[in-house]
Amino acid sequence: MATKKDNNAAQDAATKALAAVQAKKSAEKAKVQHNITHVEQQTVGKTELLAVTRKNAMPYRILAVVLWILGIGFEVLAILFFKKVIKWDFALSNPGYYISWIVCIVLDFICVMAGSLLWKKANHLDPASEKNKTRFWLHNNLGVIVAVIAFVPFIIFVLTDKKANKQSKAIATAIAAVLIIAAVLIGIDWHPVSQEEMLEEAGIETGQVFDHVYWTKSGTKYHLYEDCGHLKNSPDLMEGSSQAAIENKKTEMCKDCYARGVKDGIVTEVDNTEENKTETPTDEVVAPAE
Numbered sequence: 001m002a003t004k005k006d007n008n009a010a011q012d013a014a015t016k017a018l019a020a021v022q023a024k025k026s027a028e029k030a031k032v033q034h035n036i037t038h039v040e041q042q043t044v045g046k047t048e049l050l051a052v053t054r055k056n057a058m059p060y061r062i063l064a065v066v067l068w069i070l071g072i073g074f075e076v077l078a079i080l081f082f083k084k085v086i087k088w089d090f091a092l093s094n095p096g097y098y099i100s101w102i103v104c105i106v107l108d109f110i111c112v113m114a115g116s117l118l119w120k121k122a123n124h125l126d127p128a129s130e131k132n133k134t135r136f137w138l139h140n141n142l143g144v145i146v147a148v149i150a151f152v153p154f155i156i157f158v159l160t161d162k163k164a165n166k167q168s169k170a171i172a173t174a175i176a177a178v179l180i181i182a183a184v185l186i187g188i189d190w191h192p193v194s195q196e197e198m199l200e201e202a203g204i205e206t207g208q209v210f211d212h213v214y215w216t217k218s219g220t221k222y223h224l225y226e227d228c229g230h231l232k233n234s235p236d237l238m239e240g241s242s243q244a245a246i247e248n249k250k251t252e253m254c255k256d257c258y259a260r261g262v263k264d265g266i267v268t269e270v271d272n273t274e275e276n277k278t279e280t281p282t283d284e285v286v287a288p289a290e
Contacts, residue, residue: 068111
């Protein structure tokens with residue numbers, strides 16, 4: 001009886017092992033075969049590269065500023081409608097009075113939010129230098145400043161308007177308070193990237209540029225390994241140096257590739273403390289947030 005059970009157990013184990021082998025072979029067959037297009041590096045050295053990153057970011061910055069100005073324009077309209085300065089019949093009657101300035105303040109929020117997202121996108125394409133801490137903070141949190149400008153004056157005008165009734169003031173203040181909090185949170189760059197980090201990570205500061213990295217047209221990061229899990233569903237890949245990747249708006253290394261690169265010894269992991277950043281800023285390799 002024991003022998004029969006042992007035989008059955010051995011047979012089951014063999015069946016499972018065979019199934020595992022077949023599954024592995026099926027997975028290998030199903031593996032995506034990448035169509036790789038080589039991309040030549042267009043710039044030489046840091047100065048030329050930074051000129052390209054500024055050019056890449058410029059359209060986003062211009063559109064962000066236009067949207068911010070438009071948002072502040074809607075704020076002015078909201079103030080004028082709230083104070084009944086604009087003599088429009090619809091805006092002077094109920095519920096048109098409420099609708100007019102509420103729509104304007106919401107459009108203000110939409111423009112400010114969109115502008116902040118575009119500005120943050122530009123900051124990751126063309127990061128500011130960390131050498132000037134104040135400028136670096138302002139550069140990465142300009143959306144916060146604009147959010148304050150786009151809502152605080154409206155709140156002040158509402159609260160100081162002696163002709164407005166309490167209900168109007170309460171509604172306007174509540175809406176503006178919620179929107180300004182949301183706009184400030186969106187305006188903050190929670191994972192800012194510095195110019196030094198971008199250059200260090202790509203090996204440009206040290207002169208050890210990665211000759212072969214991979215990226216997709218729609219992605220935002222470059223990868224050290226073709227078999228990175230983030231690329232498994234992308235049949236078409238671009239391949240080139242890490243400097244070429246930055247030229248093509250892929251300014252950050254994949255976090256998983258960074259960790260794997262450290263393990264494989266092709267990326268140097270350096271202590272990323274404030275003390276180390278102050279003393280040896282050119283020796284860092286910082287993993288970007290995904």
